[in-house]
Amino acid sequence: MKRNSRLSLALxxxxxxxxxxxxxxTSAEIAAHAGTNAVVxxxxxxxxxxxxxxxxxxxxxxxxRLARLPEEITLADVYTGLEEQLIAPSRDSDAPDCxxxxxxxxxxxxxxxxxxxxxxKRLSTTTLxxxxxxxxxxxxxxxxxxx
Amino acid sequence: MKRNSRLSLALxxxxxxxxxxxxxxTSAEIAAHAGTNAVVxxxxxxxxxxxxxxxxxxxxxxxxRLARLPEEITLADVYTGLEEQLIAPSRDSDAPDCxxxxxxxxxxxxxxxxxxxxxxKRLSTTTLxxxxxxxxxxxxxxxxxxx
DNA sequence: GAACACGCAACTATAAATGTTACATGTTTC
DNA sequence: GAAACATGTAACATTTATAGTTGCGTGTTC
Numbered sequence: 001m002k003r004n005s006r007l008s009l010a011l012x013x014x015x016x017x018x019x020x021x022x023x024x025x026t027s028a029e030i031a032a033h034a035g036t037n038a039v040v041x042x043x044x045x046x047x048x049x050x051x052x053x054x055x056x057x058x059x060x061x062x063x064x065r066l067a068r069l070p071e072e073i074t075l076a077d078v079y080t081g082l083e084e085q086l087i088a089p090s091r092d093s094d095a096p097d098c099x100x101x102x103x104x105x106x107x108x109x110x111x112x113x114x115x116x117x118x119x120x121k122r123l124s125t126t127t128l129x130x131x132x133x134x135x136x137x138x139x140x141x142x143x144x145x146x147x
Numbered sequence: 148m149k150r151n152s153r154l155s156l157a158l159x160x161x162x163x164x165x166x167x168x169x170x171x172x173t174s175a176e177i178a179a180h181a182g183t184n185a186v187v188x189x190x191x192x193x194x195x196x197x198x199x200x201x202x203x204x205x206x207x208x209x210x211x212r213l214a215r216l217p218e219e220i221t222l223a224d225v226y227t228g229l230e231e232q233l234i235a236p237s238r239d240s241d242a243p244d245c246x247x248x249x250x251x252x253x254x255x256x257x258x259x260x261x262x263x264x265x266x267x268k269r270l271s272t273t274t275l276x277x278x279x280x281x282x283x284x285x286x287x288x289x290x291x292x293x294x
Numbered sequence: 295g296a297a298c299a300c301g302c303a304a305c306t307a308t309a310a311a312t313g314t315t316a317c318a319t320g321t322t323t324c
Numbered sequence: 325g326a327a328a329c330a331t332g333t334a335a336c337a338t339t340t341a342t343a344g345t346t347g348c349g350t351g352t353t354c
Contacts, residue, residue, distance in 0.1 A: 004235050005343075008251075015247035026299065037344055042300065059352025060300045073256075087262075088233040099280040100162035104155075106279075107222075111269045115234075118265060122258045130254075133246040152312075173330065184313055189331065206321025209330045298353080306345070313338065323328080 015131035018070035022064035051081030076123035162278035165217035188267035198228030
């Protein structure tokens with residue numbers, strides 16, 4: 001995994017959790033499925049917990065689960081919860097001394113801000129429920145009669 | 148300079164060149180003004196030459212100048228000429244084996260494609276002429292009576 | 295109290311980007 | 325034609341952001 005994988009990781013994992021919302025999943029399980037490390041999962045999930053999307057529990061039967069119904073968590077919630085910026089910010093100096101730079105910065109900042117709004121609007125039309133896999137016998141069993 | 152500075156560098160430099168389109172500028176001059184290296188300028192400008200936005204000339208009075216009028220070069224032209232992606236691509240595997248990943252990938256790809264279109268549309272409404280600094284006596288002199 | 299799971303800090307590894315050096319090619323000037 | 329100049333390009337070094345790793349502390353269940 002390389003760049004900007006936090007959002008991918010989060011959406012992928014939450015999508016699966018949406019398929020079985022009652023089930024607690026450990027960082028290790030999630031990490032194994034996503035091909036990454038448990039600490040990385042905890043880092044990412046920690047932000048989502050702070051954002052009110054996930055609940056975590058310590059101890060023997062601990063782990064992670066969704067804090068709300070899958071239908072009530074949008075992709076925009078996850079995106080903002082992670083405080084990421086898919087829309088690249090313009091990294092000019094804040095107070096450019098040259099007029100060209102100043103004009104450019106102003107125009108680009110405006111455009112990028114609009115783009116960010118647009119992205120959020122689009123992401124908010126999909127919920128975790130839209131991602132979950134069709135329920136199968138196996139996963140139903142896993143919910144009701146986990147060992 | 149750090150990340151994604153190619154577009155910033157290009158727009159900044161072209162904005163200045165739009166203020167005095169006749170004047171040849173060397174990589175070294177441009178690099179000095181932008182606080183970077185001449186080779187970096189050549190790398191970036193090379194792409195814009197291939198895209199038909201710039202002309203370069205070797206030799207004694209060589210350097211760079213705009214291939215078209217500033218009014219006829221939009222920010223979108225520069226953006227596409229550099230083949231950059233301000234809109235972060237979704238870096239999932241192309242053929243995800245898991246249904247959650249597949250659904251996610253499809254939806255995100257669609258959204259990002261739309262965002263890219265939107266960005267281009269916005270960038271195409273500004274030309275280099277809109278960036279150039281107000282003409283002063285000094286710069287007029289520089290055009291007509293350069294040493 | 296032993297096993298388990300998160301919380302978190304510190305460190306390492308890796309990859310993308312820029313910066314640098316070196317040299318070749320083409321142009322103009324003398 | 326030689327010298328000066330500027331681009332063209334490849335190879336290498338440096339920097340920076342990100343992910344990955346280790347270690348240990350805290351809380352919870354058995």
